[in-house]
Amino acid sequence: MELKRIGVLTSGGDSPGMNPAIRAVVRSAIAQNCQVVGIYRGFRGVLEKLFEEMDARSVGGIIGRGGTILETSRSKEFMLPEGREMALSNLREAGIQGLVIIGGNGSLTGALELHKLGMPVVGLPGSIDNDLKGTDMAIGVDTCLNTIQHAVDNIRDTASSHHRAFIIEVMGRNCGYLALMSALNCGAEVVLTPENEPDLEEVRGILSRYRERNKSHFIVVLAEGAKIKAHQLAKFLESDNPAQHYEPRITILGHVQRGGSPTAFDRNLATRLGAAAVTVLLQGRSGVMIGLVNGHLHETPLQEAVGELRKPDMHLFDLHKMMTQ
Ligand code: F6P
Numbered sequence: 651m652e653l654k655r656i657g658v659l660t661s662g663g664d665s666p667g668m669n670p671a672i673r674a675v676v677r678s679a680i681a682q683n684c685q686v687v688g689i690y691r692g693f694r695g696v697l698e699k700l701f702e703e704m705d706a707r708s709v710g711g712i713i714g715r716g717g718t719i720l721e722t723s724r725s726k727e728f729m730l731p732e733g734r735e736m737a738l739s740n741l742r743e744a745g746i747q748g749l750v751i752i753g754g755n756g757s758l759t760g761a762l763e764l765h766k767l768g769m770p771v772v773g774l775p776g777s778i779d780n781d782l783k784g785t786d787m788a789i790g791v792d793t794c795l796n797t798i799q800h801a802v803d804n805i806r807d808t809a810s811s812h813h814r815a816f817i818i819e820v821m822g823r824n825c826g827y828l829a830l831m832s833a834l835n836c837g838a839e840v841v842l843t844p845e846n847e848p849d850l851e852e853v854r855g856i857l858s859r860y861r862e863r864n865k866s867h868f869i870v871v872l873a874e875g876a877k878i879k880a881h882q883l884a885k886f887l888e889s890d891n892p893a894q895h896y897e898p899r900i901t902i903l904g905h906v907q908r909g910g911s912p913t914a915f916d917r918n919l920a921t922r923l924g925a926a927a928v929t930v931l932l933q934g935r936s937g938v939m940i941g942l943v944n945g946h947l948h949e950t951p952l953q954e955a956v957g958e959l960r961k962p963d964m965h966l967f968d969l970h971k972m973m974t975q
Contacts, residue, residue, distance in 0.1 A: 653770065653932055655685040657701070657746040660718040661692030661725075661757035664908060665776045665790025667916035668718040668752055673709035674924025675750045680706055682932055687746055691721045692753070693728035693760055696737040701744050713917055716793075716909045722753075728760055738767050748936070750927045752776040752789070755956050758939055762952040770936035772927040773952055776920075778908055781825035783960045784950025785941025789923065792915040794821075794907050795831055801903055802836040802869065809867035815857075815887050815896035817870045817880045821907050827962045828907075829873035834970050836869070842883075843873040846967050850878075854890055856974075861895050868896045922947060 658675045660668045672688070679686045688708065690700035702708075712719055727733040741749070748770035751761040754777030765771040775788035782788055798820055809816045818838075822828040826843020833841035840856055842848045853870075860868055868887075872880055884898040912920065919942060926940045926947050939955040941948050 651747065653684060653747045655687065655745050656748040656750065656928070656931060657687045657689050657741065657744075658704075658720070658750045659689035659692055659695060659752070660720045660722045660776065661751060661753035661760065662722060663754060663777060664718050664722050665754075665778050665788070666716040666793035666908070666910050667789035667912040667920040668776050669712040669715045670912060670917045671752050671774055671776060671789055671920035671924040672718065672720060673712055674921045675928055676704045676709045677706055678925040678928045682928065684928070684932060687744060688720050692723045692725060692757065693737060694723040694725040696740055697725065697727055697733060699740050699744070714911045716911055724756065734763050734767060738764065738769060741769060748772075748931045750774065750924070750931065754779060754788070755781060755959070758782065758952055759956045762937065762956060765937040765952060770931055771952075772931050772936065773939040773955065774923045774927055775939060775941055775955070778828065779822050779825050780827040781823065781959045782939070782941070782955050783957065784939050784943070784948065784955040786943055787915075787919060788941075789916055789920045790908075790912070791828075792919075793910055793913045794828060795835065796913055797907050797910055798828065798832040798903060799835050801901075801906070802832060802838065802871070805901060806836070806867055806869060809869060813866055813896060815868035815870065815898045817872055817883050817887075817898060817900045819872045819874055819880050819900070819902045821903070822873050822875060824875040825959055825962070826873040826875065829871045830962045830966055830970065833871040834966060834973070836871070837973065838869040838871040839974050840870040841967070841970055842870065842876045842878060843962070844875040844877070845961055845964065847876065848878050850886055853886070857887065857890060857896065
């Protein structure tokens with residue numbers, strides 16, 4: 651069946667670059683004589699029929715805007731089989747013959763379920779966590795890393811002025827990618843992630859080494875998914891710090907990491923992936939995620955993309971250690 655009308659939605663946690671991805675989907679569909687329906691608020695919007703016809707102008711001026719003009723949500727109802735059946739029937743009623751779904755692990759799991767029910771679906775990785783297999787980078791990761799970098803650089807200024815230790819908690823859910831990359835990019839002294847659980851004796855050793863050298867600051871980047879929590883680590887640093895050399899402070903970066911204008915990399919990635927998603931759908935393929943692998947667009951079955959979490963490159967932990975000797 652030749653698709654003449656497709657839908658696009660964003661789901662789960664937003665990520666900077668979702669807007670240029672929506673723009674690319676809409677404009678490349680229109681260029682190929684295919685109508686596009688914007689679905690607001692993710693899967694919840696499918697259930698509530700929050701549908702709107704899109705044209706090239708509906709996505710004007712959004713390429714540099716963070717967040718998602720289509721808005722997003724995490725729908726519990728859609729997780730249930732009845733919810734998904736209702737979603738399918740609402741889509742069919744609106745004449746939607748295929749879908750582009752932009753989101754992270756949970757959202758692409760939902761995409762897979764719709765594909766299994768017979769709806770043609772192509773997924774795009776949109777999540778700051780970078781925990782999906784089948785892409786080197788998800789849309790939003792680069793912007794997020796730049797935001798973290800800016801924050802850590804600022805914190806280092808004040809940390810050095812006071813000879814303080816800072817524990818900076820970054821997002822990433824169960825994946826330590828953001829923490830590891832940020833630690834590397836910012837020269838943090840220690841990085842703790844779920845893939846590399848802390849050995850407090852090692853942290854103690856690094857701390858005393860830096861104390862002996864009279865280094866002016868001690869920065870720990872902590873992944874939110876690591877077993878040890880920021881306050882526990884602060885207590886540990888305090889207890890191991892008789893001369894109060896590095897008085898600890900905690901900064902939880904939180905949702906500031908998810909906002910902001912997408913970087914050049916994210917705009918480019920989003921535009922390429924958005925256009926490719928439409929091409930793949932119109933060529934009759936479904937149940938795949940399009941990502942970027944070794945610089946090239948790459949299709950991965952959704953089943954593989956959302957299966958096991960992607961782990962950061964473990965060699966980079968060694969590189970980080972070498973850089974902070
Ligand atoms: O998946 C993206 C993410 O930002 C995670 O890094 C974080 O754990 C979670 O979403 C936060 O979710 P919420 O915005 O619902 O608090």
